[in-house]
Amino acid sequence: MIVSEAVAQLDPALWQFSSVAARRGWFKRLPNGVVGTRVVQDACIFLNRPGFVTGAGCALHFASLDRGERPMDGKPNICWQFPLRRADHVNEAGVDVITIGAWQASDWKADGGERSWFCTTAPEAFIAADPVWRTLADELKEITGPEVYELLVVALTA
Ligand code: SF4
Numbered sequence: 434m435i436v437s438e439a440v441a442q443l444d445p446a447l448w449q450f451s452s453v454a455a456r457r458g459w460f461k462r463l464p465n466g467v468v469g470t471r472v473v474q475d476a477c478i479f480l481n482r483p484g485f486v487t488g489a490g491c492a493l494h495f496a497s498l499d500r501g502e503r504p505m506d507g508k509p510n511i512c513w514q515f516p517l518r519r520a521d522h523v524n525e526a527g528v529d530v531i532t533i534g535a536w537q538a539s540d541w542k543a544d545g546g547e548r549s550w551f552c553t554t555a556p557e558a559f560i561a562a563d564p565v566w567r568t569l570a571d572e573l574k575e576i577t578g579p580e581v582y583e584l585l586v587v588a589l590t591a
């Protein structure tokens with residue numbers, strides 16, 4: 434589902450800033466031409482804040498759960514992929530190469546912002562009982578395709 438479809442289905446009761454979106458729109462074109470979600474009170478327009486009826490978190494995420502769907506199916510790509518980072522390039526042989534790693538704060542230096550992300554920088558983020566290839570299996574399959582994911586599983590469990 435593309436984001437505009439998810440927004441069209443979004444129940445205003447699950448979206449704190451739905452009235453702002455109705456007045457001003459939910460997206461905005463950035464100076465570099467990229468379309469991003471509108472910023473409201475210093476954060477994404479879809480971010481419900483503490484004290485809202487849903488609790489704090491992404492309205493699109495809540496709406497997907499409410500419909501019994503995967504949150505990743507109703508959110509912008511960069512949101513459901515995070516903290517996985519897909520990078521595409523063409524190697525010396527002219528072959529398309531896709532790598533998947535973890536976003537680092539330094540990857541976002543271009544916008545001049547300072548960031549520190551618990552999920553990719555704190556040691557506690559790397560002590561889960563289950564490995565990422567299991568807990569983020571849906572995300573990895575979506576990014577790489579199921580065949581490549583199966584190859585990854587074979588390589589990691591051999
Ligand atoms: S997950 Fe994405 S769409 Fe949802 S609140 Fe965060 S930045 Fe906005």
